[in-house]
Amino acid sequence: MSTAEMRLACKPGDYKSDVQPVWCPGCGDYHVLMSFTRAFAALGLPPEKIAVISGIGCSSRIPAYTNCYGFHGVHGRSLALAAGLKVTRPDLTVVVASGDGDGYSIGGNHFLHACRRNIDMTYVVMDNRVYGMTKGQPSPTTEPDFDTALSPGGTGVRPFHPLVIALASGANFVARAFSGSPNETADILVEAIRHPGFSFIEILSPCVTFRPDEKEWKSMVRPAPVEATDDAARAARRLMTDDGFNIGVLYRGERRPFQPPFGRADADLTALETEFVL
Amino acid sequence: MREKPMRETTSVSVAIVGSGGAGALTTGNFVLEAASLAGWHGILTRTVGPQIRGGEAAALVRLATHPVECLSDRFDLLIAIDWLNASRFDAEIRLGPDSLVIGDPRGGEPPASIAASGARLINVPMKETAKALPEGRANMIALGIAMQLLGLSEDAMATVLERRLAEKGAAAIAASRTALRAGIDAARELALPVRLAPPGEIAGKRWLVTGNEATGLGAIRGGVRFAAAYPITPATEILEWLAPNLVKAGGVLLQAEDELASINMIIGASFGGTPSLTATSGPGLSLMIEALGLATAAEVPIVVVDVMRGGPSTGIPTKSEQADLNIAVYGFHGDAPHLVLAPQSVGDCLFTTQWAAYLAEALQAPAIVLSDQFMGQSRAAIARPADVAFIGQRRRATEIAAPYKRYALAGDGVSAMAIPGTPNGQYTADGLTHTERGIPTSRAEDHLAQLDKRRDKLARFAYGDHWATIEGDGDLAVLTWGSLTGAVREGLARARKDGVAARLVAPRLLYPTRPDEFAAALDGAKRLLVVEQTHSAQFHHYLRAHYDLPGEVRVLNRPGPLPISPGEIHRTVLEWRA
Numbered sequence: 001m002s003t004a005e006m007r008l009a010c011k012p013g014d015y016k017s018d019v020q021p022v023w024c025p026g027c028g029d030y031h032v033l034m035s036f037t038r039a040f041a042a043l044g045l046p047p048e049k050i051a052v053i054s055g056i057g058c059s060s061r062i063p064a065y066t067n068c069y070g071f072h073g074v075h076g077r078s079l080a081l082a083a084g085l086k087v088t089r090p091d092l093t094v095v096v097a098s099g100d101g102d103g104y105s106i107g108g109n110h111f112l113h114a115c116r117r118n119i120d121m122t123y124v125v126m127d128n129r130v131y132g133m134t135k136g137q138p139s140p141t142t143e144p145d146f147d148t149a150l151s152p153g154g155t156g157v158r159p160f161h162p163l164v165i166a167l168a169s170g171a172n173f174v175a176r177a178f179s180g181s182p183n184e185t186a187d188i189l190v191e192a193i194r195h196p197g198f199s200f201i202e203i204l205s206p207c208v209t210f211r212p213d214e215k216e217w218k219s220m221v222r223p224a225p226v227e228a229t230d231d232a233a234r235a236a237r238r239l240m241t242d243d244g245f246n247i248g249v250l251y252r253g254e255r256r257p258f259q260p261p262f263g264r265a266d267a268d269l270t271a272l273e274t275e276f277v278l
Numbered sequence: 279m280r281e282k283p284m285r286e287t288t289s290v291s292v293a294i295v296g297s298g299g300a301g302a303l304t305t306g307n308f309v310l311e312a313a314s315l316a317g318w319h320g321i322l323t324r325t326v327g328p329q330i331r332g333g334e335a336a337a338l339v340r341l342a343t344h345p346v347e348c349l350s351d352r353f354d355l356l357i358a359i360d361w362l363n364a365s366r367f368d369a370e371i372r373l374g375p376d377s378l379v380i381g382d383p384r385g386g387e388p389p390a391s392i393a394a395s396g397a398r399l400i401n402v403p404m405k406e407t408a409k410a411l412p413e414g415r416a417n418m419i420a421l422g423i424a425m426q427l428l429g430l431s432e433d434a435m436a437t438v439l440e441r442r443l444a445e446k447g448a449a450a451i452a453a454s455r456t457a458l459r460a461g462i463d464a465a466r467e468l469a470l471p472v473r474l475a476p477p478g479e480i481a482g483k484r485w486l487v488t489g490n491e492a493t494g495l496g497a498i499r500g501g502v503r504f505a506a507a508y509p510i511t512p513a514t515e516i517l518e519w520l521a522p523n524l525v526k527a528g529g530v531l532l533q534a535e536d537e538l539a540s541i542n543m544i545i546g547a548s549f550g551g552t553p554s555l556t557a558t559s560g561p562g563l564s565l566m567i568e569a570l571g572l573a574t575a576a577e578v579p580i581v582v583v584d585v586m587r588g589g590p591s592t593g594i595p596t597k598s599e600q601a602d603l604n605i606a607v608y609g610f611h612g613d614a615p616h617l618v619l620a621p622q623s624v625g626d627c628l629f630t631t632q633w634a635a636y637l638a639e640a641l642q643a644p645a646i647v648l649s650d651q652f653m654g655q656s657r658a659a660i661a662r663p664a665d666v667a668f669i670g671q672r673r674r675a676t677e678i679a680a681p682y683k684r685y686a687l688a689g690d691g692v693s694a695m696a697i698p699g700t701p702n703g704q705y706t707a708d709g710l711t712h713t714e715r716g717i718p719t720s721r722a723e724d725h726l727a728q729l730d731k732r733r734d735k736l737a738r739f740a741y742g743d744h745w746a747t748i749e750g751d752g753d754l755a756v757l758t759w760g761s762l763t764g765a766v767r768e769g770l771a772r773a774r775k776d777g778v779a780a781r782l783v784a785p786r787l788l789y790p791t792r793p794d795e796f797a798a799a800l801d802g803a804k805r806l807l808v809v810e811q812t813h814s815a816q817f818h819h820y821l822r823a824h825y826d827l828p829g830e831v832r833v834l835n836r837p838g839p840l841p842i843s844p845g846e847i848h849r850t851v852l853e854w855r856a
Contacts, residue, residue, distance in 0.1 A: 048701050048702070064717065080538065080540075085698075086546075088547040088550050088554075112535075113535040263527060269498065269499065272495055277662075
């Protein structure tokens with residue numbers, strides 16, 4: 001089958017598993033799953049050539065809901081696991097799924113280094129500004145006055161800005177999406193997967209259970225008023241001055257993806273010991 | 279004044295000390311290599327302080343007519359290029375009245391322990407002699423002194439200089455040879471009370487290798503083609519050896535941002551079908567434990583080498599201990615069957631790491647290899663280790679009819695693994711308790727079924743005779759493990775000469791345990807001596823927890839960094855008889 005025929009033959013349903021999600025009714029992550037399957041179908045990728053890698057949290061449940069290879073690992077380490085997979089299997093399409101707790105708090109260090117390393121993979125963080133699976137604690141993107149049992153009266157700590165951090169750390173593609181627009185999100189995903197190097201997409205994905213206020217997001221998001229730039233400093237300045245609801249591709253970089261060279265697979269192993277021979 | 283005829287001996291030990299950067303380790307390595315070229319066996323252990331430059335360093339070299347896997351009880355010769363920080367490790371360099379100590383009159387005051395030992399102290403102006411020569415270095419004067427006193431030929435040393443100083447050029451080699459001769463001349467009137475017997479005929483190829491290098495080679499021979507690396511003393515050399523050599527073997531090494539990343543990187547690479555390894559030490563292993571549990575639950579084969587150092591916390595990064603046994607065996611949360619192996623000598627680092635890679639792949643489980651600073655950073659002249667056929671190869675699912683059961687319960691518990699890219703094999707590897715298909719579940723029967731599967735696949739595997747070293751006979755059995763095996767073997771050989779028979783039982787496979795084989799190894803034993811380098815007798819408690827220990831049990835345990843010597847084992851065994 002030619003690639004074109006393959007694409008015609010691929011339907012989003014081919015990328016969905018029969019596993020029932022644990023998500024609450026109305027969770028934004030259902031739409032993210034829909035965007036995943038639409039993007040994979042649009043790319044015409046065989047499901048067995050895609051690996052969806054995640055950590056722990058509501059968003060990290062997504063691999064098992066796809067019909068791709070998946071890894072649901074430990075909390076915060078999905079990017080490292082994905083790096084090991086991608087450098088040894090460059091033939092696979094690797095998509096990493098995370099949330100604001102998993103990706104920015106416990107996994108924060110790996111985020112910096114994944115951007116810096118620029119391995120060809122796509123990192124999707126479903127940001128709902130709360131720890132949902134543990135029932136409503138503040139995350140690194142939660143507003144300082146958000147009242148929770150763990151932080152009565154709010155944390156008093158300002159949220160940080162993942163997209164700007166990604167730019168500063170060297171991510172090669174930066175975008176913001178909204179789960180409630182699954183077609184637009186799928187389009188961004190397609191572009192992110194195609195773009196060489198480390199692509200980062202922040203998806204605003206409301207938690208209707210612990211953040212019912214986020215239901216308002218659908219009336220707050222808007223397409224970014226400017227075209228994406230290849231100037232990281234300009235992209236960062238725009239991001240630091242917008243209100244966090246501009247949707248679209250914000251930055252396309254031109255760094256060469258990192259892929260360490262392999263030697264020949266049929267190498268003569270007996271040569272390795274010569275340095276020890278007396 | 280030339281000394282009177284000396285006693286011929288089968289083993290001689292020399293320590294060369296100096297402040298960091300003085301070149302003590304280089305001198306020791308040259309001594310070892312020249313002696314090895316001449317046909318002797320030998321081992322060099324380094325003991326250094328934590329400083330990068332300007333601390334203290336000692337090369338502890340033992341040369342012998344027979345293979346040696348440990349240091350001896352006493353040093354026949356100590357050469358101090360200077361005494362600046364020597365008191366920091368004088369407890370590790372035991373001297374006696376027969377020992378000869380060479381110091382430099384400008385090298386500072388010798389520690390009080392030198393006089394207390396009764397050793398003879400001779401001053402040789404190494405620094406002054408070196409200064410008078412073009413490009414002269416005091417450590418090359420020390421090397422000449424060592425050569426003269428140990429009876430090493432100048433030809434062998436010339437070969438060593440040609441090899442090791444080639445990059446520095448002919449002028450540097452010539453300057454070193456001049457300094458060397460000055461050292462030889464300075465020591466002409468001196469002698470040790472012992473002289474090493476001539477080497478026997480050596481058959482076959484011999485290697486000069488460190489345990490860390492042998493570990494790296496064992497990994498590649500066992501099939502490892504990906505390593506993730508985060509530097510840590512004393513494991514870094516494994517990773518530095520692997521970096522170029524993995525590429526030569528068709529693999530690759532990736533530097534990680536921390537140990538949490540390196541362990542997860544190797545899990546990801548192994549999930550993708552590539553046998554994978556990382557190497558670390560105690561603090562790094564502590565960070566890796568959560569993900570090791572993931573590898574157990576998701577049944578992803580990986581190898582983690584822990585080159586043990588003094589602990590807990592930062593401890594003594596540069597010196598050896600065996601105190602990571604507990605965390606390796608018991609550190610995981612939940613019921614998490616996995617493999618723990620321990621090499622028993624510099625050369626055995628190759629075999630045990632290769633076997634670990636093989637077992638991890640065969641059993642789809644994580645394997646921890648407990649090496650230690652002593653064997654990891656010791657360089658030994660050994661017979662080329664025999665080739666073994668252990669090459670890691672996991673059971674793969676290739677022709678798959680959906681629905682694929684990644685964690686199928688049938689058979690021996692090792693279920694065929696689909697590698698990404700294989701059509702119809704898509705599954706999600708999961709740390710959550712899962713069904714045979716890998717789908718998350720919290721049902722009691724699913725949990726029990728997968729716990730049983732993971733336990734049974736390890737427990738039922740035929741590990742063969744490699745699980746332990748079992749030697750000798752007698753109603754006294756000495757139980758030990760890891761790098762102490764060599765010291766125990768030598769201690770028992772000495773006891774045998776005194777007419778005391780004892781057996782050595784040293785498990786190489788520490789987990790899963792082998793109750794039937796262990797009982798057979800101890801059949802007829804009435805007294806057990808447990809020997810280990812921990813403060814809290816971890817190995818003794820491990821043995822008590824898993825095995826029946828017949829008869830009377832005594833424990834000889836001591837924390838690092840002081841090694842337990844063959845003489846102590848010998849003495850303990852003899853005293854127990856009396």
